[in-house]
Amino acid sequence: MIDFHCHLDLYKNPLALMKEVEKRCDFVLAVTTSPRAWVKTSQVFSGIGNISVGLGLHPEILAERIQERELFMSYISKCSYLGEIGVDGSLCNRNSLSMQESFLLEVIKVAEKQGGKVMSLHSRNASKKILQIIESEVYSSTPILHWFTGTLNEVEWAISLGCWFSINPKMFLNKKGIEIVKKIPLSKIIPETDGPFTEHAGRPYMPWEVDIILDNLSQMHRIPLTEIGEIISNNAEILQKKL
Numbered sequence: 001m002i003d004f005h006c007h008l009d010l011y012k013n014p015l016a017l018m019k020e021v022e023k024r025c026d027f028v029l030a031v032t033t034s035p036r037a038w039v040k041t042s043q044v045f046s047g048i049g050n051i052s053v054g055l056g057l058h059p060e061i062l063a064e065r066i067q068e069r070e071l072f073m074s075y076i077s078k079c080s081y082l083g084e085i086g087v088d089g090s091l092c093n094r095n096s097l098s099m100q101e102s103f104l105l106e107v108i109k110v111a112e113k114q115g116g117k118v119m120s121l122h123s124r125n126a127s128k129k130i131l132q133i134i135e136s137e138v139y140s141s142t143p144i145l146h147w148f149t150g151t152l153n154e155v156e157w158a159i160s161l162g163c164w165f166s167i168n169p170k171m172f173l174n175k176k177g178i179e180i181v182k183k184i185p186l187s188k189i190i191p192e193t194d195g196p197f198t199e200h201a202g203r204p205y206m207p208w209e210v211d212i213i214l215d216n217l218s219q220m221h222r223i224p225l226t227e228i229g230e231i232i233s234n235n236a237e238i239l240q241k242k243l
């Protein structure tokens, strides 16, 4: 089981969860929402071979955490993965849009100077902006668009830019999400839960509950489940080798 975008530190009992993840998952990318959270989460999960912790500063809280900007930049050289970072163009975050963009540009600039990072990118209501930034600034890094909700043309654009997509169970619940997933080559797909922010049956998705994604992909492409499993494992290996 592979979960490439999960907020492990935000579940109710991360320590108990950690033990389960160690047993049940092949790999989890634990994204964080602030550099301070990255430090703490990295300490807690250090030594757990199948968990990597992404250095993040979530666009929705960037304005209130802008004093952590320098801290973030100084940690980039110490991390393998970046995330969750990106731009959120929702109405409630419009006031910080220019701050969000300038922060992301600086992060990418620093990451590129260091040979590039694998980055999990948030793009809600800002897909065009994110793709413009990737097109003009990303050369060595590997962008993974997390829970992409842009247009189908933007999906094509993203594919042409070499983007990857982390997809979660919620994307199979509506027509638009299904159309997006259909358009993405299987060789660019990696599962995510975005837990604990995605729920089913009144509780959050757990990082090992990605089988529903594989089932859906198997049905969508009429490819046996075992084959889908192999493709996804291979994709995760490719991403891990980029570090």
Ligand SMILES: [Zn+2]
Binding pocket: 005, 007, 031, 084, 194
């Ligand atoms: Zn997230």
